[in-house]
Amino acid sequence: MTDSTASRSTPAPDASSARLIRRLLAEQVRPHVGSLTFALLSMAIVAAMTAATAWLLKPAIDRVFTDRDPYWTMVVPLMVVVVVVVKAIASYFEGTLMTRFGERIIADTQIRMYAHLIRADLAWLHDSHSGKLIASFLYDATLLREAISKSLTGMVKESFSLIFLTGVMFAMNWRFALIVCVIFPFIGLTTRRLGRKARKGSARSQQETGKFTTILSETFDGARMVKAYGMEQREINRARLSVETRLTHIMKVVRARAAASPTAEGLGGIAVAVIIYIGGSSTTLTLGTLTAFIYAALSAYQPLKSLANLNTALQEGLAAAERIFALLDIQPKIREAENARTMTVTGGAIRLDDVSFRYTEDKSALHRVSLTVPAGRKAALVGASGAGKSTILNLIPRFYDAGEGRVTIDGQDVREVSLASLRRNIALVSQELTLFDDSIRANIAYGRPEADLADIEAAARHAAAHDFIMALPEGYDTLVGENGVKLSGGQRQRIAIARAMLRDAPILLLDEATSALDSESERLIQKALTELMKGRTTLVIAHRLSTVIDADVIFVLDHGRLVEQGTHAELLARNGAYARLYATQFAAEAAVS
Template sequence: MRSSSRSLSAPPAPATEPGAPRSDWKTLGRLLPFLWVYRWRVSIALACLIAAKVANVGVPLLLKQLVDAMSFKPGDPAALLVVPVGLVVAYGLLRLSTSIFTELRELIFAKATEGASRSISLKVFGHLHALSMRFHLERQTGGMTRDIERGTRAVQSLISYTLYSILPTLIEVGLVLGLLAVKFDAWFAWITGFALVFYIGFTIFVTEWRTQFRKQMNELDSTAHSHAIDSLLNYETVKYFNNEEFEARRYDQSLQSLQRAKLKSQSTLSLLNTGQQLIIATALVGMLWRATVGVAEGRLTLGDLVMINAFMIQLYIPLNFLGVIYREIKQALTDLEKMFGLLEREREVADAPGAPELKVGAGAVRFEHVDFAYDPARPILHDVSFEIPPGRTVAVVGASGAGKSTLARLLYRFYDVAGGRITIDGQDIRQCTQASLRRAIGIVPQDTVLFNDTVEYNIAYGRPGASRAEVEAAARQARIHDFIASTPKGYATMVGERGLKLSGGEKQRVAIARTLLKDPPVLIFDEATSALDSANERAIQAELRSAAQGKTALVIAHRLSTVVDAYEIVVLDQGRVVERGAHAELLARNGRYAQMWQLQQAAQDADEPAAV
């Protein structure tokens, strides 16, 4: 009986589409659970913060007492007797305590900041690996890595600015307003309060308006970075087609767009800074004028004037940076939103709730009425059914685009089938965990991509923790040990970006060694020897047959000479099974397989590349 699952043509939409606006409070809400782990550190840091601000506000008060206590005529001998030594010492201690509490706050909270940043980065990294192949085929590596990099920095910036700047400033504003209202007439508090409200309102309004330009600048920055990364990754292709100047022009166009966006962002920043300074200057003039009049009328002492001036300096210096801090917080929220947007991308292929581990016994693999399409307008597989008996090798052949490699991707569950099902030992692979499924399968892909690390690392990647002797044994099976040993650094030889320092055949043999080291019960060879010469191909074919002994193997091949010994050969044509049987049986039918065989034999006899 045929079974079906939801179509892959319409993957689930994420909770928040990438690029859609998100509430800043929602973004902060996503961040809070990572900080809640360090709640005790946060509490202690807040206590240190309050202590530092109380000490800071106490400095102008002591300064007033010190100035008033020194109101003597020059040469008065009493001054020598009443020099307020205690006030001077207290003033110094308050200054020192402000710095001590501030440093304690940063020291205590540093672990929370770094820990939250590390946890978020690790979660994003793990989530990206869990996303489907469709996402990774459509993504732009340069832009995505830039988003993650900025998002990681944003965590630190957001926590730092909020705890170290915004909150201390608000506490200090509250204390200063209270003191001004209590010690002097209400106008001092009203002038300060009105100035603060107007300053904050102006800053928020202009910064919100500027955010669109900053977002545009970030998008263009990511685009330029993506173009540069993509061009450098395809260095050989650029050289093949002599397109260095074309790539430079393309990159320059991105940089010019970025430059225009940066200039617009800078011009609006200058407007914001000018407006902020005008508000601060007006408030300072009003406060000092009223204090000066009070001193002249005898209502205030000289110490009061000094205290008010000190309060204004202490208050407006952090306020002067409030605009910068608010902009940075908005930018951090924007960057964090981008990174959280990646976290909200739903997995197209996800484990079912409570999915069990795959239990592999004999290792029988069955494709039962499988339908699949990457795009609904272009179906790839139509009602494909065949079985790979335990310990047997089944080959799938056909023209390019027939859907052969798609079978391997579906078996690995990079995608879920649109109809039918795939089973291993009778277990639907959609009902078991992906991790256990992939532990049971080893693949030598058609296009081998290696890590920019040593040869040993790339082979050992098949089974992390394998000994050097096991790595060398796998390399010998893949017929690459002698080549590795002949290089100056042996197994410590770096293979370069995507393995570009190795030839196609060498890369493929490393991939074969990696899979042999994994030693899984189910094997997939997707054109495993396509990059090898005839001599090495024959030698490695023998090794692959030996490695497949007792294992269930799916071989995908263009060259029919490599699959003549297969238990069964399945012929695909436009996503449908048109023939199946042993090599001799298919030749006797004189059908599609026989035509392919005759074409390849004729090409081989003429020393021409075999093409189907």
């Protein structure tokens, strides 16, 4: 979620609350309507038993303590026991069911968010900082639980209590009940205002939480650079500013919450005081009736106080819900055609027909590029940084879609086949190494999790990785750490290459696949890659031209345009862009040596 997305998602409370609540009920509550109905029934029973307790005070005082009636002396204690037992059982079921319901909401929301985001466009993921997405997973999902399991259902529970207790008050004395009910609208208006403040503060504090998570992610990942440049104090100051800003917004929420309950309690106390004064002056009311009424009135203001607090929590949850729904509503641009067919690769010939592509309106990456990689041959993309090499590589597995033109494999437009079948036929090794915090075995088998150890070891041997793996304490079961931090750059690269080898796909995409290797390892890898590339269509990006001299065809790119193509010898003979690039690189390597 970018900053602009976060700011746009700041809700307008009155305009969006009803819409959000309807969507929450439809998407989060409806799947659990069975267990929730049982929980609501338990709530109603608890509320009824609370009202019954108030009702029992009248016969207890008038009949038991005042009249000393033997019948009521026997009946009232039995009724109290029944009320207490029933309330206790209902409270148990209410508590367990609602806790499970709340945790289920968090789990379902996080799973749903992850499934949606992992399928999102690569471009969108690159534009969205991982720290802010993680903050949404951790904090927004929790606030959503508060909104549903505690606020919405809590409001139902407290409303049950209020209804039953109000009924008791009207049954006792309808005039006094009207006095109590006059106060209700004032409490409602106050809590509504406080709820608005809480929602606004919650939205802003969550935005700041995303920024703080971003700072943590960046500085922990880049700790080496922070220390190398002596920027510890600067990063501490950035973190302090973010934390203090977040605290300011949180305190606005805290103050709104803290004001809700005392306001309701104060107004309720005024009503009770009026009742005591009028009741004490009356000669027609019995002590039992007055006591039961005051108990019911005091009990009724407890759910009113809870409703005041729950409303502020609901507003925080609705702010979180709006952010979550904003993420879930983002639709990927890279989508399968309605009748997408399964790709069948016979030779693996790759063709770009008049392809143009822009990352943004003012940033053209490719301009009318047409090229063909023959089936089973090795082709190379060369050119200066920013020439469009990686863009072409990204268009083949549909990480991006061409703005104009077509990308085909064996004559099949990649936009007309299923993504799963397209990517199943492609193995990628990128200069951006990605290893997961798992065993070496699991990392090599990532593209083929069903592979046995023999196949994994064979791939590792071809990638010149087997020897160093066996030298590790746990061998293939060694954990590599976060993004392979426990391994050297060359070791990580060889594991990534072993993963591609095990994939055994008919098309290989190699983006600087040997960039992190020493000379000896590179020699071994190049030999293994040569063997692997036999019979497979291979497209290679290489900055070191010495690694692509043997390519069947070399494509030379310059500022998104294809300017030359041919073999190494043909391009040198033309004395054009490739020859100049080769001469410059050769001279630089000679100077270094």
